[in-house]
Amino acid sequence: MSLIPDISPLTLNRLSVYLRCLRILEAEGETKVSSGALADRFELSPAQIRKDLAHFGEFGVRGVGYDVESLGAHLHELLGLNAQHNLVVVGIGNLGSALCSFLGFNDSSFRVVAGVDADPERVGKQVGDITVQPLEALETVVESAGIEMGVLTIPPEAATQCYERLVASGIRSILNFAAVQLPHRSDVRVKNVDFRVFLEELAFFRRDPS
Amino acid sequence: MSLIPDISPLTLNRLSVYLRCLRILEAEGETKVSSGALADRFELSPAQIRKDLAHFGEFGVRGVGYDVESLGAHLHELLGLNAQHNLVVVGIGNLGSALCSFLGFNDSSFRVVAGVDADPERVGKQVGDITVQPLEALETVVESAGIEMGVLTIPPEAATQCYERLVASGIRSILNFAAVQLPHRSDVRVKNVDFRVFLEELAFFRRDPS
Numbered sequence: 001m002s003l004i005p006d007i008s009p010l011t012l013n014r015l016s017v018y019l020r021c022l023r024i025l026e027a028e029g030e031t032k033v034s035s036g037a038l039a040d041r042f043e044l045s046p047a048q049i050r051k052d053l054a055h056f057g058e059f060g061v062r063g064v065g066y067d068v069e070s071l072g073a074h075l076h077e078l079l080g081l082n083a084q085h086n087l088v089v090v091g092i093g094n095l096g097s098a099l100c101s102f103l104g105f106n107d108s109s110f111r112v113v114a115g116v117d118a119d120p121e122r123v124g125k126q127v128g129d130i131t132v133q134p135l136e137a138l139e140t141v142v143e144s145a146g147i148e149m150g151v152l153t154i155p156p157e158a159a160t161q162c163y164e165r166l167v168a169s170g171i172r173s174i175l176n177f178a179a180v181q182l183p184h185r186s187d188v189r190v191k192n193v194d195f196r197v198f199l200e201e202l203a204f205f206r207r208d209p210s
Numbered sequence: 211m212s213l214i215p216d217i218s219p220l221t222l223n224r225l226s227v228y229l230r231c232l233r234i235l236e237a238e239g240e241t242k243v244s245s246g247a248l249a250d251r252f253e254l255s256p257a258q259i260r261k262d263l264a265h266f267g268e269f270g271v272r273g274v275g276y277d278v279e280s281l282g283a284h285l286h287e288l289l290g291l292n293a294q295h296n297l298v299v300v301g302i303g304n305l306g307s308a309l310c311s312f313l314g315f316n317d318s319s320f321r322v323v324a325g326v327d328a329d330p331e332r333v334g335k336q337v338g339d340i341t342v343q344p345l346e347a348l349e350t351v352v353e354s355a356g357i358e359m360g361v362l363t364i365p366p367e368a369a370t371q372c373y374e375r376l377v378a379s380g381i382r383s384i385l386n387f388a389a390v391q392l393p394h395r396s397d398v399r400v401k402n403v404d405f406r407v408f409l410e411e412l413a414f415f416r417r418d419p420s
């Protein structure tokens with residue numbers, strides 16, 4: 001494993017986007033792409049692409065561009081996607097059910113291997129590849145299924161307690177969809193997702209179409 | 211309406227986050243907050259806060275900080291949240307259903323006023339405040355309900371066609387959850403959301419816990 005320089009979540013999100021774009025080009029049979037062509041095709045910034053990738057080594061060849069397959073493989077490894085990360089989804093309502101069946105959460109890098117819910121009516125239900133288990137079983141499930149990431153798709157009032165239980169079970173990576181500020185712990189990484197932020201971005205640009 | 215300087219989606223997303231933080235402080239009865247205190251409490255960068263807000267005028271008073279209520283009100287207006295934006299959700303599966311009932315999509319700034327689905331079994335179903343209508347009615351629904359934003363929560367293979375229909379109906383703001391690259395149009399703003407990117411960020415930090 002090579003040394004990884006400091007990298008911000010924003011840079012990281014761009015690397016994810018580049019990887020996605022490279023996979024599309026690869027599927028289309030492209031073998032080389034310049035930063036300019038990549039930027040044009042996917043509405044990205046060529047200077048930003050060059051800057052982001054230059055952080056991690058010399059990938060491009062001047063006048064030729066990047067090798068689509070090898071750059072994709074490198075980003076894949078850099079993002080930690082060579083390993084399979086097992087997920088538990090906590091809360092199998094509509095959003096939890098959608099995520100359990102989501103293809104991007106069920107491939108060679110990520111896999112929803114368990115789902116738990118407090119509602120007895122949901123327990124035993126088949127969602128995607130999993131059978132919903134009772135919330136009480138959370139700790140057992142985490143241990144027995146080799147889970148390393150938790151996804152919180154429960155109401156805000158239950159989120160903090162479930163967070164604590166996940167952390168106590170050894171989980172250090174949490175994707176949180178509940179509208180609540182989880183307690184900070186320096187050894188746990190929480191990624192909060194608030195759909196509202198996306199709408200606010202769209203609302204802003206309605207004021208000032210450009 | 212004051213002149214709005216150039217602003218990137220990333221800055222905009224941070225303004226949304228600041229607004230959210232200010233609302234929490236306001237609910238707690240705080241009237242003043244310094245950039246340092248705001249940063250500490252919500253794990254933000256004080257320098258970034260000062261820089262972002264300085265773009266839009268002189269809000270802070272040195273040694274006193276920001277007025278929680280008036281800064282909140284200003285950001286609210288700046289983000290275009292004083293108007294109510296009506297939404298149509300296209301595709302009322304699990305994710306679409308979750309969004310129809312999501313509080314952040316149903317307040318004085320945003321409101322899901324319609325939902326459509328191609329599946330006859332879903333038509334007529336009550337979800338949140340709306341009754342699911344058939345996909346064929348999309349254009350009629352957009353016009354009659356004064357809709358200005360579309361949310362695509364349909365399978366990728368149907369997304370492009372629904373996008374074109376929304377645009378033809380006059381919609382210029384689209385929140386897209388479908389894993390597909392929609393055709394670029396300079397007069398339409400599309401915000402793509404891919405849950406996978408959030409997991410990739412968590413996966414990266416598992417390699418290099420800090």
